[in-house]
Structure formats: structure tokens, C-alpha cells
Amino acid sequence: MAHHHIRLLSGIFAALTLLPLRAQQQPDPATLPYMNPALPIDQRVDDLIGRMTLEEKVSQMRDRAPTISRLNIPRYDWWNEGLHGVAFAGNATNFPQVIGMAATWDTDLVHTMGQTISTEARAKYNQAMRDNDHEMFFGLTFWAPNINIFRDPRWGRGQETYGEDPFLTGRMGVAFVSGMQGDDPKYLKLVSTPKHYAVHSGPELLRHRFNVDVSPHDLEDTYLPAFRATVTDAHAQSVMCAYNAIDGAPACANTMLLRDHLRDAWHFDGYVVSDCAAVADVNTGHHYAPDMAHAAAAALKAGTDLECGFGQGQAFPALVEAVKQNLITEEEINTALHRLFRARFRLGMFDPPSTYAYGRIPFTEDNSPEHRALSLKAARESMVLLKNENHTLPLKSGTRHIAVIGPTAELVQSLQGNYNGPPPNPVYPLEGIEKRFSSAQVAYAQGSTLAEGLAMPIAHTALHPSKGTGSGLTGEYFNSKDLSGTPILTRTDRRINFNWDKVIPIPGLERNNFSIRWTGTFTPPAPGDYKLGVRVNYCYACENAEGFKLYFDDRLILESSAKRTGERGSVIEAPITLTDTKPHPIRLEYLHGSGSAGIDLTWQAPAAALRDEAVQAARSSDVTIALMGLSPSLEGEEMPVKLEGFSGGDRTAINLPAVQEELLKAVAATGKPLIVVLQNGSALAVNWAQQNAQAILEAWYPGEEGGTAIAQTLAGDNNPAGRLPLTFYASLDQIPPFEEYSMKDRTYRYFHGKPLFNFGDGLSYTTFAYSAVKAPSAAVKAGDPVTIEGTVKNTGPVAGDEVVELYLTQPQSPETPIRLLAGFKRVHLNPGQSTNVALTIDPRQLSQVDSKGTRTILPGEYTISLGGSQPNGTSTTQTTKFTITGQAELPK
Structure with a gap:
């Protein structure tokens, strides 16, 4: 018996002594098959997934995927933004907002922009990995582009899109996605995610519960073509499903969208990510599922692989419970997880960075001089000249006195647009004009706010430093979070309007725990009631x-x-009543610990006081340049904005806000020539300006070099050639209610009225003529492409770009559009130079969609128009016809 106990104790002791040894004998994750770059990716992915528990699998299906240390899986945040530059990740090249990029009608430029954004994203990611930093927004999976159709000018997020036309949007989307993802046969440079799939374009305040009853015709004809193109032509490796429901089924649980179209018809082989909290909305917003487990299961079964969610807006953690309830199987989770990890392996996340080119991109690529030059090129190409009475522009070289007025002349938000990274040295329109017209006297006045009740950064003319002369405030920058110690830099800041998101404001500071003190005086333009904020x-x-x-x-x-x-965009204000125009001491102390740094010193000044300053500046000048428009503080994504003309990020009116139009009328009354420069992300009904201003230039939100591009265009250094990517309606009376998603009476394809400006409009400082337009002389068999040829010549005095636009008028049926864009090309021509242009119309552009959603090429006569705009009876547009025989039905 004693021997038995001794043997038992000895066995227990031996087992205990072997435990560390057995732990040491566990395979090193670095030696496992999934870490072997020589093996096929699918084999590596399956090996990794096979080693994970159910709970670990589910944890990796959320945007903030945690570390799994035992498998060497690092934390990864799937959420990254890059619509027109890497966003929320520090300094980055800030290109024109997407609607401005669409106005270039230059797919090669958009492709290059996508390549540049992906280069900077890789540079940031590579550096972050070297620093062992797994911070949000420094990853490689980008939720861009936004290829929703800008069907209604009231939608605040339309600025993020390529406009109202499915074909233009599709071509731009393909160019962007292919530029972002790269061309390496093994590795992805980034993952590009077209969004928001589908039929998503406002209203913002209803998006979490809104259902769209879309007709089969409109779905196939308008809302899906751009998504199809980015998947089938550019091979996008991800798609984001939208908040709204379609025909009663939430987009992220909609089998018609995610299974029938995306995977079955288009053969999509990537992963689907939800918009943030959209899976939770399946339960809480749409009440399509009784609880989170059923919502998560419905989304997964339909084809949503990855959830973005936060706070109460999370559903995928309930997938574990969904498996236990037999709502889904673990195999279905494995399928989704395979798609996710396949993307991560193709991005090189489990391979040594030195072994592939994208892993070696250095941080010096971020906002390099070459990238900044590309931003300027894009801004120049995006300028759309809408009116130029009596050749008011370009400005004459002898112009000596220029008044620059308006609320966007010195507003960084109206340069950047939304979903942006902060450029280190943005060029404001006022600065660009001052530099380009340095021999002239430039008088500046803010003139007005953007909209009544909206706080604006205080105009630099009202601020003066504590010592010396000039405008602005004295800024003391401290390397502490409480203004302690000696400032490491003291300088005069012309305006307090800063965006330092994940940026070090000046050398010597850290991203966190710094402070700044601004001091000086505030001189009101007139007595009255003010709000400082x-x-x-x-x-x-x-x-x-x-x-x-x-x-x-x-x-x-x-x-x-x-x-x-x-x-977002909120301001804290205090009312001040002033009875004089004397200087008043002002001091602002800013204490930054962590998060997104940036600050504006704002005011709401009496409207008459600001307007009178602008009138005085105009009176003493030879010409007035009025910088007008909107900002992402007014139009954007689901914002707490409620002002006249604006609600929740959307617009309730499309005219120029009244306070700005009153300013235009006041300065025009001086009799001086008036040039209006618009900065905005959506169409503006500038009817008064169209009738009374001498020139109108649409500049959008033009990016970090926007001020330079505007000034160069006004001077004639840049000959504008941008074209409108959307219709500018004369009033809301011309279009249906915002909540109505039918395309009847919307966009140039179905609108029968007379707009203020047409889709495709844009003037030049030179003239162009078209000739020798040719179509096939013999009948074309249905299903074959058609090539149209023509000659375009620069018949004017200066070099310039021309956008050649090809429109198609099809045999009529009840659903046939009035006309549709079927091809375009941007060309550069010197004076007297001509070039031959050949544009091929592919079968899908030749086809049309019937009431049941079937896409068919019909027999009959087709009319094509080739010119620099839509056909409008002018000599610049040439038309011809061709015939198609037979009939061909095309796939979804």
C-alpha cells in the first residue's frame, strides 16, 4: 500500500515537472503553416482558422479585431478612410473633395490619385508597424470610394460622390479602386471598399430606419451599375453595405443585394463590411429581427462578413449565441472569416515587410512635394467656369485694386471637405490671390457668415497681436498640457482656424499633452451684439x-x-455687447491632452457690420472677387445642424444662403465688376448671381492647394476645363420630394425642365470646334460595341483642355432616358491644334432597362452627339446616327 502511494506521488510529481517542458514543446506560431509565405494563401488561411476557438473567430469579425497572442495575430482596426486623401491619420495630401474630382472628367487623374492615396496609406501603416502602433485609421482596408448616385442636391453626403450619372460614377470608381489596390499579382497595396451598397443617398436623419421602395428599373438602371463596374472591372476586394433597407430588407441583411447580385451575378470574391451600427439597425432601427442574435445571423447568412459597431450599436458579438441557438453554423462563420483573413494575408500582414515592394514604402512619401503638386493639378482640373460675361476672366494684367470678400476666403473647412486628413500648409483663396496678384492692392473683408446663426472663425482683420503690428494673435506653444514652462515657439497666427488631427502642430511638441496661449486684441468692425466662441x-x-x-x-x-x-462641428459661445470699435484684450488658452487636436476662435458678428466692411472694400477696388458657398460644417454626414436651409447634414433649400446673397447684392450695387467663386459640395441655385455677376467659377472644396488653383484660374495661368458632374437646378420646385427615390424628373437623364446649369456644362478661355464625326455606316449587331470618331480643334487664342462628351439617344420606350452619357475623354490642345478622338460605346451603355429590371439592347436607330457639352443646338455639338439590328439581353 505504501509503495502504491509512493508510486502515485512520484507519478504526480513527474507530471508536474513535465508541464513547463510540454508548454515549451507547443509549436512556435512562427513555424506553423499559416506563417509560411511559400504556401498558397487559401491553405494558410484555413490552417489559421482551424486553430481558433469560436469566440476567437467572432472577435475577428468586428472592425476592432483584438490581439490573439497565442496565434501571433496582432490587433487590427479595419476602419480606415481615404475618399480624397488618407483621413484621420495625421498629415496627408488633401485632394479636392470627390465631387470636385468628378468635375475633372479625367479618369487617368483619378487613378493616379488613388495610387497616391494608397502610397501614403502604406507609408503610414509601415511606419506604424515599425513603431508597434496598431492605432485606428492607420490600417490598409479603406472604406472608399463612395459611389452612391447623387440623385438629389439636398443630400449632405453628395459631396463624397462622383455625381449623378451612373456611367461617369462607374468609370471614376473603377479608376480609383484599381489605383488604390495596386497591380501586384500576389499582394494588395490596399483594399478598396466601394460604399454604400445600395440605393443610399439620404435623408441623413432617417438612414437608420429608412426603407426605399425602389423600382426594378431604377435599381438596375441607376443605383447598381457603378457598384457592378467596381466589382467586375476593378475587382474591388470589399464592399460596404448601407444603413437603409431596400424593399423591406435592411441592406446588410438583403439577399437580393448581397447574394443574388453581388456574389452570384457579379462573382464578387471579397468581403462585405457593414456601415457602422448597420447590423444593429437590423434589430433596433428596422425591427427586421427580434434581437441582436437574430440580427447578426440574418446579416451573416445574407453575406455580411465584418461588422463595424460601437457602444450599443454592436450585433456580431451575439454570433456566439446565434450558433448555440442553431440560427447559424460555425461553418458559416468560417466562410466569412476566410474572406477576412484572405484579405489580410493578401495585404502582406503575416509576411516580412522586406519581402514585398509595398512593405518597403517609406514614410517620406507622406505629403511629398510630388503629391502636393498632384493635388494642385487636380484642383486646377476641377475648376468649372459657369459664366464669363464679356471675357471678364481672366483678370486683366493691369488690375491694381482687388477686393476679396466672402466667408470661404479664409476657411480651412471649405478647402478640405469632409473625410479628410489635415494638410500641413493649406493655401486659402485669399492667400493664393494675394500671392498671384502681388503687384495689386488686395483688400479683404469676411462680409458675412455662411448661414445665419452659424459661427465663423474670427476674420484676421479683427485680431491684432499683443506686440508689434499686423493681423492675428500672438501664439505661445508649450510642451506641456497646462501652459507651464517656457514656450518652445512664439509666433503670430493670422487666424485661429486649425485642424491638427493626429498632427504635431509645430516641431518640438508631441501629439498629446501640449498647450497654446493666444493673446492680443479684438477690434470690432462696429458696435453691436456679438457672440464670441x-x-x-x-x-x-x-x-x-x-x-x-x-x-x-x-x-x-x-x-x-x-x-x-x-x-461634430459644435461651438460654445458667449454673448458680448460692444458700444465702441476700440481694441479689446482677448486671450485664448488651449489645453490638449489626447484625441483629435484642433481649434477655431469664432464669432457671430452683426450682419450689417460685416457687410458694410465688404462694401467699403469693393468701392475702393477695380473688381470684387466674392468667395461664397458652403462648408462641411453645414452639409455632411448625420450632423446636429438645424439652421435655415440646413437640417441634420442635409439641406432643406438649395439657394445660396440669404445672408450671402444679400452680401452679393450689396457689393454689386457699387457698380464694380463682380466675380463669384463658389466653394461647395452640392449644387447651388445661384440664380441672382447668374443674372447679375460678370463671372461665376465653381471651385468645390478644392483641397490643400485650392487657393493656388483658384488664383491661377482667375489670372489665366490655368484655363478652366472642368465640367459639372451633376445638374444645378434653378429651384427645388423642379424636382420631387427628397424622400422619393424614383428617378422620374431627376438628373439630366430624366429631367425635362430647364435647369440653371446642365450636367456636363463648363466654359473655357478658348473655343473648340468639332467635325468629321463618324458612326458605323453599316448596321451593328446587338451585343457588339460601337466606336464613334470625330475631330476636335482648338479654334481660340490660348491653349486649353477640352472634355469631349459623347451622348446617346436610344430607341424610345416608356423607361428610356432622354439621353445618356456613353463616353468621354479629356484632351489638351494648343491654339490651332486638332486631334482625332475615338470613343467606344460598350454593350451595357447601348442597352436599356425595362420596367422589370431586364437590361436589353434593342434594335432601331440610335443618335449620338459629340461635343463639349450636352446637345443643345449649338454648333459645338455634332450629331450622327447608326442602326442596331437584332436584340440582346444582358446579365445583371
Whole structure:
């Protein structure tokens, strides 16, 4: 018996002593098959998934995928943004907002822009991995482009799109996606995610519960073609499903979209990610599922592989419970997980960076001089000249006195657009004009706010430093979070309108824990009631830890030390009544701990006082340049904005806000020539300006070099050739209600009225003529492409680009559009130079969609128009006809 106990104890002791040895004998993850770059990717993915528990699998199906240390899987955040430059990840090249890129009608440029964005994203990611930094927005899976159709000018997010036309949007989307993802046969440079799939274009405040009853015709004819193109032509490796429901089924649980079209018809082989909280909306917003487990199961079964969710807006954690309830199987989870990890392996995340070219891209590529030059080229190409009475533009070289007025002349938000990274040195329109017309006297006045009730950064003319002369405030920058110590830099800041999202404001500071004190005087333009305020950067999907104090007349009037300093675009204000126009001491202390840094010192000044300043500037000048429009503080994604003409990010009116139009009328009354430059992301009904201003230039949100591009265009250094990618309606009376998704009476393809400006409109400083337009003389068999040829000649005095636009008029049926864009090409011609252009119309553009959603090429006579605009009876557009025989039905 004693021997038995001894043997038992000995066995237990031996087993215990072997435990560390057995732990040591566990295979090193680095030696396992999934870490072997020589093996096929699918084999590596299956090997990795086979080693994971159910709970681990589910954890990797959320945008913030955690570390699994035992398998050497690092934390990864799938959420990254890059619509027109890497966003929310520090300094990056800021290209024109997407609607401006669409106005270039230059797919080669958009492709190059996509390549550049992906290069900067790789540079940031590579550096982050070297620093062992797995921070949000420094990844390789990008939720761009936005290829929804800008069907209604009231939609605040239309600025993120390529406009109203499915063909133009599709070609731009293909160019962007292919540029982003690269051309390496083994590795992806990035993953590009076309969004929001599908039938998504407002209203913002209803998006979490809104259902769209879309007709089969409109679905196939308008809302799906661009998505199809990015999947079938550019091989996008991800697609984002939308918030809204379609025909009663939420987009992220919609089998018609995700299975029938995306995977079965288009053979999509990537992964689907939800918009943020869209899977939770399946339960909480649409009430399509009784609880989160059923919502998650419905989304997974339909084809959603990855959930973006936060707070209460998470559903995929319930997938574990869904398996236990037999709502789904673990095999279905494996299928989704395989798609996700296949993308990560193709991105090289489990291979040594030195072994592939994309892994070696250096951080010096970020906002390089070459990339900044590309941003300027894009901004120049995006300029659309809408009116130029009596050749007012370009400005004459002898112009000596220029008045620059308007609320966007010095507003960084109206350069950047939304979903942007902060450029290190943005060029404001006023600065661009001052530099380009350095021999002239330039008088500036802000003139008005953007919209009544909206706070604006205080005009630099009202601020003066504590010592010396000039405009602005004295800024002292401290390498501490409480203004302690000696400033590492003291300088004069012309305006307090800064975006430092994940940026070090000046050398010597860290990203976190710095502080700034601005001091000087505030001189009101007139006595009256003012509101002085402070706006801090909204921290996207995170929290700020910072505070500020504002002193006026040596009295504390505003203070904030809250961890979260407010909603997107919010401002904290204090009313001030002033009875004089004397200088008043002002001091702003900014204490930044962490989060998204950035601050505006704002005012709401009496409208008459601002307007009178602008009128005075106009009176003393030879010409007035009015910088007008909107900003992403007014139009954008689901914002807490409620002002006249604006609601929740969308617009309730499309005219220029009244306070701006009153300013235009006041300066025009001086009798001086008036040039209106618009900065906006959506169409503006500038009827008064069209009738009364001498020139109108549409500049969009033009990016970091926008001020340079505007000035060069006004001077004639840049001959504008941009074209409108959407219709500018004369009023909302011309179009159906916002909530109506039918395309009847919408966009140039179905609108029978007379707009203010047509889709495709744009003037030049030179003239062009078209001739020798040829179509096939023999009948074309249905299903074959058609090539149209023509000659375009620069018949004017200066070199310039021309956008050749090809429109097709098809045999008529009840659903046939009036006309449709079937081809385009941007060409450069010197004076007297001509070139031959050949544009091929592919079968899908020749086809049309019937009421049942069937796409067919019909027999009959087709009319084509070739010119620099839509056919309008002018000599610049040439037309011809061809015939198609037979009939051919095309796949979805």
C-alpha cells in the first residue's frame, strides 16, 4: 500500500515537472503553416482558422479585431478612410473633395490619385508597424470610394460622390479602386471598399430606419451599375453595405443585394463590411429581427462578413449565441472569416515587410512635394467656369485694386471637405490671390457668415497681436498640457482656424499633452451684439481629453474641461455687447491632452457690420472677387445642424444662403465688376448671381492647394476645363420630394425642365470646334460595341483642355432616358491644334432597362452627339446616327 502511494506521488510529481517542458514543446506560431509565405494563401488561411476557438473567430469579425497572442495575430482596426486623401491619420495630401474630382472628367487623374492615396496609406501603416502602433485609421482596408448616385442636391453626403450619372460614377470608381489596390499579382497595396451598397443617398436623419421602395428599373438602371463596374472591372476586394433597407430588407441583411447580385451575378470574391451600427439597425432601427442574435445571423447568412459597431450599436458579438441557438453554423462563420483573413494575408500582414515592394514604402512619401503638386493639378482640373460675361476672366494684367470678400476666403473647412486628413500648409483663396496678384492692392473683408446663426472663425482683420503690428494673435506653444514652462515657439497666427488631427502642430511638441496661449486684441468692425466662441475638433469614433479658456477684457467668458467637448462641428459661445470699435484684450488658452487636436476662435458678428466692411472694400477696388458657398460644417454626414436651409447634414433649400446673397447684392450695387467663386459640395441655385455677376467659377472644396488653383484660374495661368458632374437646378420646385427615390424628373437623364446649369456644362478661355464625326455606316449587331470618331480643334487664342462628351439617344420606350452619357475623354490642345478622338460605346451603355429590371439592347436607330457639352443646338455639338439590328439581353 505504501509503495502504491509512493508510486502515485512520484507519478504526480513527474507530471508536474513535465508541464513547463510540454508548454515549451507547443509549436512556435512562427513555424506553423499559416506563417509560411511559400504556401498558397487559401491553405494558410484555413490552417489559421482551424486553430481558433469560436469566440476567437467572432472577435475577428468586428472592425476592432483584438490581439490573439497565442496565434501571433496582432490587433487590427479595419476602419480606415481615404475618399480624397488618407483621413484621420495625421498629415496627408488633401485632394479636392470627390465631387470636385468628378468635375475633372479625367479618369487617368483619378487613378493616379488613388495610387497616391494608397502610397501614403502604406507609408503610414509601415511606419506604424515599425513603431508597434496598431492605432485606428492607420490600417490598409479603406472604406472608399463612395459611389452612391447623387440623385438629389439636398443630400449632405453628395459631396463624397462622383455625381449623378451612373456611367461617369462607374468609370471614376473603377479608376480609383484599381489605383488604390495596386497591380501586384500576389499582394494588395490596399483594399478598396466601394460604399454604400445600395440605393443610399439620404435623408441623413432617417438612414437608420429608412426603407426605399425602389423600382426594378431604377435599381438596375441607376443605383447598381457603378457598384457592378467596381466589382467586375476593378475587382474591388470589399464592399460596404448601407444603413437603409431596400424593399423591406435592411441592406446588410438583403439577399437580393448581397447574394443574388453581388456574389452570384457579379462573382464578387471579397468581403462585405457593414456601415457602422448597420447590423444593429437590423434589430433596433428596422425591427427586421427580434434581437441582436437574430440580427447578426440574418446579416451573416445574407453575406455580411465584418461588422463595424460601437457602444450599443454592436450585433456580431451575439454570433456566439446565434450558433448555440442553431440560427447559424460555425461553418458559416468560417466562410466569412476566410474572406477576412484572405484579405489580410493578401495585404502582406503575416509576411516580412522586406519581402514585398509595398512593405518597403517609406514614410517620406507622406505629403511629398510630388503629391502636393498632384493635388494642385487636380484642383486646377476641377475648376468649372459657369459664366464669363464679356471675357471678364481672366483678370486683366493691369488690375491694381482687388477686393476679396466672402466667408470661404479664409476657411480651412471649405478647402478640405469632409473625410479628410489635415494638410500641413493649406493655401486659402485669399492667400493664393494675394500671392498671384502681388503687384495689386488686395483688400479683404469676411462680409458675412455662411448661414445665419452659424459661427465663423474670427476674420484676421479683427485680431491684432499683443506686440508689434499686423493681423492675428500672438501664439505661445508649450510642451506641456497646462501652459507651464517656457514656450518652445512664439509666433503670430493670422487666424485661429486649425485642424491638427493626429498632427504635431509645430516641431518640438508631441501629439498629446501640449498647450497654446493666444493673446492680443479684438477690434470690432462696429458696435453691436456679438457672440464670441470656441470650436474644437470633433474626435471621430474616439474621445477628446482637452479644455480651453477664453478671456475678453481680462474676464473669463468661456471655459470647457469636458473629456468629450461636443458633437461634430459644435461651438460654445458667449454673448458680448460692444458700444465702441476700440481694441479689446482677448486671450485664448488651449489645453490638449489626447484625441483629435484642433481649434477655431469664432464669432457671430452683426450682419450689417460685416457687410458694410465688404462694401467699403469693393468701392475702393477695380473688381470684387466674392468667395461664397458652403462648408462641411453645414452639409455632411448625420450632423446636429438645424439652421435655415440646413437640417441634420442635409439641406432643406438649395439657394445660396440669404445672408450671402444679400452680401452679393450689396457689393454689386457699387457698380464694380463682380466675380463669384463658389466653394461647395452640392449644387447651388445661384440664380441672382447668374443674372447679375460678370463671372461665376465653381471651385468645390478644392483641397490643400485650392487657393493656388483658384488664383491661377482667375489670372489665366490655368484655363478652366472642368465640367459639372451633376445638374444645378434653378429651384427645388423642379424636382420631387427628397424622400422619393424614383428617378422620374431627376438628373439630366430624366429631367425635362430647364435647369440653371446642365450636367456636363463648363466654359473655357478658348473655343473648340468639332467635325468629321463618324458612326458605323453599316448596321451593328446587338451585343457588339460601337466606336464613334470625330475631330476636335482648338479654334481660340490660348491653349486649353477640352472634355469631349459623347451622348446617346436610344430607341424610345416608356423607361428610356432622354439621353445618356456613353463616353468621354479629356484632351489638351494648343491654339490651332486638332486631334482625332475615338470613343467606344460598350454593350451595357447601348442597352436599356425595362420596367422589370431586364437590361436589353434593342434594335432601331440610335443618335449620338459629340461635343463639349450636352446637345443643345449649338454648333459645338455634332450629331450622327447608326442602326442596331437584332436584340440582346444582358446579365445583371
